[in-house]
Amino acid sequence: MITSIDIKNKIKDYIIKTTLANVEDIADDTLIFEEGLLDSMGLLFLIEFLKEEFDITTNDDELIVENFESINNIVDFTKSKL
C-alpha cells in the first residue's frame, strides 16, 4: 500500500518538475497559487496527474482552495480520496 510519504514525494516531485522551481523554494506548506507557482492550466494538469498517478477523480465541488493550496493540502486531499 502506498504510504503518506510516497504520496508526498510524488506530488512534490511533480510540482518541482512542472514549475521548474528550486527544491529549497518549495516547502510542504508553501502556498502554491499565492506564490504564482501554478495557474489555471497548472492546476488542470495537476488534477490530471492525480488521476494518472493515484487514479483519483476531482469533482467540481472539490475544487476549493483548501484541497490544493499547498503540497500538504494536496496530499491530504489525495489521501481522503484513496
Next chain:
Amino acid sequence: MNPKHRKPFSKDILHIENIEEVCNNITEKLRNDVVFKLQRRGAVIGISGGIDSSVCMALSAKAFGPSKVTAIMLPEQDSSEDSKNLALKLADTFNVKILEENITHALDGFGCYQRRDEAIRRVITDFDPNIDKAKIEIRQNIDQNIPAIFSITVIKPDGKTISKLLPAKEYLQIVAATNFKQRSRMSMLYYHAERLHYAVIGTPNKHEVEQGFFVKYGDGGADVMPIGHLYKTQVYQLASHLGVPQEIIDRTPTTDTYTAEQTQEDFFYQMPFESMDLIWYGWENGYSANEVGKVMDKTEQKIHNIYKSFERKKKTTEYLRMRPIF
C-alpha cells in the same frame, strides 16, 4: 498614483464627467493613428451587435466620416440571429456601409466544429451536436481564491443539462478549435482592409486586453484599439452619448461563440461588470481591500481574494499580449 492625491474610493469613481471631450480626444487620436502613423485612409471593423464593436464603429464614423468606414458582419453557424439584426440596425443608425461574410464554410474547412465536437464527446459521450447545445464555463466563484477551471455543459433538447469538469487535453482542444472563429474573422477583416487600404479597428476594452479575454491573432489582431483603455461601464457611457441603439445597450454581453447561450460573466469574468470595473480600478490604483470592501459591501477578505484573482489572470495571460520574441 500617490495615495495622498487620489480621490476617496466611491461607486462613481469611473464616471466620465466630460464625455464629449473624452469622445473627441479618442476620435482625434484614432484619426491621427490611422492616417499619420498607419498611413491608411479609413477603417474596417467587424461588428457583432455587441456593445464594444458598436462603440468602436460609432467612434470610427465620427473620426473618419461614415463613407470611410466599412462594417463587416462575420456570422457562422453558431451565431445568434439577434446579432445580425442589431448589427444591421447599428450600421443604419450611423449610415455606415455594411457587408456580410459568412465564415461557416471556412470554419468547416479548418475542421473547427468537428475538432470541437470530438473533444466534447470524449467527455460527454452522448453529446449530439445536431440537437444538443454546448458551452464551457467557470463554475467556481471568483472569491474562492483558486485558479479558474472550466467545465463543459451540454444542454439536451428537453432542457436537461449535463456538466463535467474538462480534462486538460479536451479543454485545450475545444479552445484551440473554437479560436478558429476569431482568427478566421481577423483574416477576413484584413482582406477587406487591404482591398480598401484601410486599417482594422480592434474592439477589445480594457478588461479584455488586460485580463486576456481575447484570442491572440484573432480579435486581438488589429491595427488600433480605440477603447482598449476604457472600463466596460465607461464603454456603456460612451454608447449612450454616441447614440448607439438602445437594444444594443440593453443586451447582456455574450460570447456568441458556443451553441448554448453564454454570458461573458459565466464564461470568463465570474462577476458583473459594474462590480468588476470598480474592484479592478481599486486594485490597479492601490486602494486597500478594506476601503474597496466598505464601498462594495463585501468583506475585506473577499476583495483580497478578488485582487488575487486579477493578479493571476493578468499574469497567466501575459503570453497573449507578448509580441514574438527575437
